[in-house]
Amino acid sequence: MSTQIIGDVGLAEDLPGISRTGGQRRRGLLAGPGARKRPLRVWRLVVLAIAGVYFLLPLYAAFRFSLAYNGTGVSAQAYTSLTSQAGFGSAIWLSTQLALVTIVVELLLMVPTTVFIHLRLPRMKRVMDFVTALPLVIPPVVLILGVLDVAPARLKATPFLLALEYVVLAVPFSYRALDSGVRSIDLHTLVDASRSLGGDWLTTMRRVLLPNMRVAILSATVLTVALVLGEYTMASLDEYQTFPTWIVLFSSQNSHVSVAASLMALFLTWIVLIGISLIGGRSRRGQEKKARRLTLLRPGQPKRGVS
Amino acid sequence: MTAISGPNQMTTPAATGSAWGGGSPVEAQGGTAVVLRDLCCIFGTVRALDGLSIDISPGEFLALLGPSGCGKTTALRILAGFESASSGQVLVDGQDVQSVPAQKRNMGMVFQSYSLFPNMTALENVAFGLRLRKIGTAERKAKAMSLLEMVELADRAGRYPHQLSGGQQQRVALARALAIEPRVLLLDEPLSALDAKVRVQLREQIRALQRRLSITTVFVTHDQDEALSMADRVAVMRGGKLEQVAPPAELYDEPQTPFVAEFVGTMNRLPGKLAGPGRVSVLGREVVARGPFANGPGGQDVDVLVRPEGLALAPVPGANGIVSAVTFRGAQSRVDVLLWADMAVKVDVPSPVAASLPVGSSVEVSLVSDNVLVDQAAGQISVNQEET
Numbered sequence: 098m099s100t101q102i103i104g105d106v107g108l109a110e111d112l113p114g115i116s117r118t119g120g121q122r123r124r125g126l127l128a129g130p131g132a133r134k135r136p137l138r139v140w141r142l143v144v145l146a147i148a149g150v151y152f153l154l155p156l157y158a159a160f161r162f163s164l165a166y167n168g169t170g171v172s173a174q175a176y177t178s179l180t181s182q183a184g185f186g187s188a189i190w191l192s193t194q195l196a197l198v199t200i201v202v203e204l205l206l207m208v209p210t211t212v213f214i215h216l217r218l219p220r221m222k223r224v225m226d227f228v229t230a231l232p233l234v235i236p237p238v239v240l241i242l243g244v245l246d247v248a249p250a251r252l253k254a255t256p257f258l259l260a261l262e263y264v265v266l267a268v269p270f271s272y273r274a275l276d277s278g279v280r281s282i283d284l285h286t287l288v289d290a291s292r293s294l295g296g297d298w299l300t301t302m303r304r305v306l307l308p309n310m311r312v313a314i315l316s317a318t319v320l321t322v323a324l325v326l327g328e329y330t331m332a333s334l335d336e337y338q339t340f341p342t343w344i345v346l347f348s349s350q351n352s353h354v355s356v357a358a359s360l361m362a363l364f365l366t367w368i369v370l371i372g373i374s375l376i377g378g379r380s381r382r383g384q385e386k387k388a389r390r391l392t393l394l395r396p397g398q399p400k401r402g403v404s
Numbered sequence: 405m406t407a408i409s410g411p412n413q414m415t416t417p418a419a420t421g422s423a424w425g426g427g428s429p430v431e432a433q434g435g436t437a438v439v440l441r442d443l444c445c446i447f448g449t450v451r452a453l454d455g456l457s458i459d460i461s462p463g464e465f466l467a468l469l470g471p472s473g474c475g476k477t478t479a480l481r482i483l484a485g486f487e488s489a490s491s492g493q494v495l496v497d498g499q500d501v502q503s504v505p506a507q508k509r510n511m512g513m514v515f516q517s518y519s520l521f522p523n524m525t526a527l528e529n530v531a532f533g534l535r536l537r538k539i540g541t542a543e544r545k546a547k548a549m550s551l552l553e554m555v556e557l558a559d560r561a562g563r564y565p566h567q568l569s570g571g572q573q574q575r576v577a578l579a580r581a582l583a584i585e586p587r588v589l590l591l592d593e594p595l596s597a598l599d600a601k602v603r604v605q606l607r608e609q610i611r612a613l614q615r616r617l618s619i620t621t622v623f624v625t626h627d628q629d630e631a632l633s634m635a636d637r638v639a640v641m642r643g644g645k646l647e648q649v650a651p652p653a654e655l656y657d658e659p660q661t662p663f664v665a666e667f668v669g670t671m672n673r674l675p676g677k678l679a680g681p682g683r684v685s686v687l688g689r690e691v692v693a694r695g696p697f698a699n700g701p702g703g704q705d706v707d708v709l710v711r712p713e714g715l716a717l718a719p720v721p722g723a724n725g726i727v728s729a730v731t732f733r734g735a736q737s738r739v740d741v742l743l744w745a746d747m748a749v750k751v752d753v754p755s756p757v758a759a760s761l762p763v764g765s766s767v768e769v770s771l772v773s774d775n776v777l778v779d780q781a782a783g784q785i786s787v788n789q790e791e792t
Binding site for chain 1: 484485486505506507508509510511512513515517518519520521522523532533536537577580581584590
């Protein structure tokens, strides 16, 4: 092989015995001159450091404040006494219930809607983009006052009215997460393939679409949970003591505990996010493992035919 | 279960018969008769199908061929139940299935884009249709594995679609479509996303399998090479209408319309004059004329459509043509000739003859065919269609 041919990156990959790993590709080992890599990396670190300071400094300040429980020294009492504070348990439980109901209603409403829009009404995508963005621009106060005006008394008597309001608030986030999920699969072909094999709509949705939209559904779920655990205005106007309203109310009694509760809520949300990421990663690893296992079950099979 | 020959041996449908032949998990069928009758399909202002009528015999392999937008995929999707015709009938074994939803038509389909379910292994994909038919787990897996063996992918049973090549994915898709023992197999340009070598291998394998199973098959393609090499009959479509349906050889040798003549294979357009009803004079010869313009008044200018092999060349000084290029194509070579100093024609001659025709040499172009298709005079003579 001549040096000139190997020097060509595109051809080098095709030559026997020469292959580029993903790592090599990322590092640009075969990509020729890499003189501009170093300054680029420095700038990345600078930007990352600035962003890190911007986001972490307030958290650090809040953490330091929460540790100054008695006004002097360092104490974890704000955290250890958190669960024994009046109203904490019931507020957390109500928020958890609201999150669960909101997620269920949200997904039942938005998953079929998003699929239907892409499948049958693609011209409505722009309209949907606009309509689903409305909860972002309409103040929650306006929404809640309107809802309280028209909601039946029986519904107003339960906190689940709040869950229905959260469903509206979560629509902009869940729709966009699900929309990107639907865009990432060949929806029309998968649906046609399932139907041609005898799958009705329910089967197609359950066995084909939902498993392939899992990451999008998880994203929508995380965003909804984060919203429910952080929403204050509607809960306050509806006069329910959810976790965020409890934090605000309790801050007048003990601001250190209140800040500790806020940090705990943030920490819990992160835990949920990491958990969901791990579930996604484990599922992918599971696929690979299953593939290897099934392949190993048939040792010595020659590689035949077209490939 | 099946005697397997190497992929390099799969050069002809006959050869592939042994590769994908032998015992099969899918029973050979008597085939299903399909009739498309006066199908019309209108999307907004676009008339995708305009009175399409085709009879497909049981066990026949029919290719729908035509340029993009001619309605061939629409016809297939109506047959599959994914689209509804504005008017007309779709008869499967004599019964109109227009009101039957796609999932109840029992038609296996292989799509142009890779349509395997990404969340399932190759085995699970093939078993999907069987699962929906409530076949027991053991039987389902055994049959799915047999089908994967049939398409020579048993060793990839546990792979997910993203771990398979394009050709392998389409073979799994074919196995999946066959697993449900469909009444009709529908192929929507299943080879168009594959590279040339795999495409040729797979089309031969599909054809061998279809012959063995005697399954009525409708194959949509815009590639005339695929259509002519695979199908029992080829239906050429244009603008939502059927131009001609005929066996490949007849379609090539006796095209009924100028569109078919120029769409299928390479065709030269030469100036001619009608010499009476059904007779035309071209390149100094008077031969039989056919086509819609063949019976015009004598003396009328027409275009005569002649294949490259319907012309002959002889080296004659000061004759009507000059050789402008010679392309070696094995036993035959294609010679580009500038006729009467301003018209390009292509002529196929045996390669030894072409070797004696250097570029720039003077040649006499003559007509070999005794029966030619004539068309309305376009005023220009040109080569209209390049081979794919």
